[in-house]
Amino acid sequence: MKMIAVANQKGGVGKTTTTINLGTALAQLGKKVLIIDLDPQANATSGLGAEADIDKSIYPVLMGQETIENSIQSTRFESLDIVVGHMDLSGVEVELANSNSRLTLLRTALAPLKKKEGYDYVLFDTPPSLGVLMTASIASADEILIPLQCEWFGLEGLAKITHIIRQIRESGHNDELALNGIVMTMYDSRTNLSKQVVREVETYFADEIYKTKIPRSIRISEAPSHGLTIFEHDPRGQGSRAYLEFAKEFAARG
Ligand SMILES: Nc1ncnc2c1ncn2[C@@H]1O[C@H](COP(=O)(O)OP(=O)(O)O)[C@@H](O)[C@H]1O
Numbered sequence: 557m558k559m560i561a562v563a564n565q566k567g568g569v570g571k572t573t574t575t576i577n578l579g580t581a582l583a584q585l586g587k588k589v590l591i592i593d594l595d596p597q598a599n600a601t602s603g604l605g606a607e608a609d610i611d612k613s614i615y616p617v618l619m620g621q622e623t624i625e626n627s628i629q630s631t632r633f634e635s636l637d638i639v640v641g642h643m644d645l646s647g648v649e650v651e652l653a654n655s656n657s658r659l660t661l662l663r664t665a666l667a668p669l670k671k672k673e674g675y676d677y678v679l680f681d682t683p684p685s686l687g688v689l690m691t692a693s694i695a696s697a698d699e700i701l702i703p704l705q706c707e708w709f710g711l712e713g714l715a716k717i718t719h720i721i722r723q724i725r726e727s728g729h730n731d732e733l734a735l736n737g738i739v740m741t742m743y744d745s746r747t748n749l750s751k752q753v754v755r756e757v758e759t760y761f762a763d764e765i766y767k768t769k770i771p772r773s774i775r776i777s778e779a780p781s782h783g784l785t786i787f788e789h790d791p792r793g794q795g796s797r798a799y800l801e802f803a804k805e806f807a808a809r810g
């Protein structure tokens with residue numbers, strides 16, 4: 557089982573969209589997947605049509621009041637489960653800001669999942685900030701998957717997050733933390749900017765960048781408002797093809 561944090565401290569880069577569609581694509585490929593929604597905006601929760609019930613969310617798990625096993629809900633996809641997020645998760649930022657265990661508590665809470673060997677992948681959807689929830693996610697994950705929007709300031713964000721990964725490793729809290737890869741999102745093949753950004757990222761992260769790029773697509777952005785994944789909203793479109801292709805590449809990375 558691998559725990560992967562989908563992270564980038566910048567908002568709107570495609571973290572949630574990637575978590576939802578990668579998760580369902582992996583499930584379609586026969587993998588057993590758990591999505592944990594660690595974002596108070598709970599967009600992965602609503603995007604998968606799950607209910608953001610605070611008692612069943614990751615919140616009491618983080619507070620040590622509930623077990624992870626009791627918090628898992630099934631989704632309409634057979635091998636995809638979810639632990640939902642909730643608006644009140646933001647309280648964790650204050651409640652645990654000065655707690656020594658804030659970096660390790662998620663990892664501790666998720667330890668029973670490692671023992672059970674039930675899931676192939678546990679994907680964390682993380683909030684766009686450098687707060688407790690984001691750092692706890694990174695400190696608890698085996699690997700980080702970075703969605704990067706095909707824009708110049710995406711590159712600055714990349715430098716910041718690779719710095720955070722290094723800091724977490726050096727803190728001794730998670731010295732095996734690895735960069736799973738970088739997936740380029742909202743790629744527009746008609747613009748030079750998209751191509752330039754991809755070329756630039758390829759220069760520095762030749763091994764990490766995924767070959768499959770997620771195209772900018774209205775269908776991808778429409779899907780969550782219907783509570784649907786891209787595979788339901790536009791099964792034959794380029795967005796579906798890209799996310800399925802990406803999932804295959806992701807799974808092949810072992
Ligand atoms: N490939 C894409 N093409 C077009 N719009 C996208 C794409 N990926 C995400 N979006 C839209 O961009 C916005 C931000 O995406 P989201 O996944 O919520 O980012 P994050 O979780 O990083 O904040 C959302 O409105 C989403 O629907």
Ligand SMILES: [Mg+2]
Pocket residue numbers: 571572573595599682683
């Ligand atoms: Mg999000």
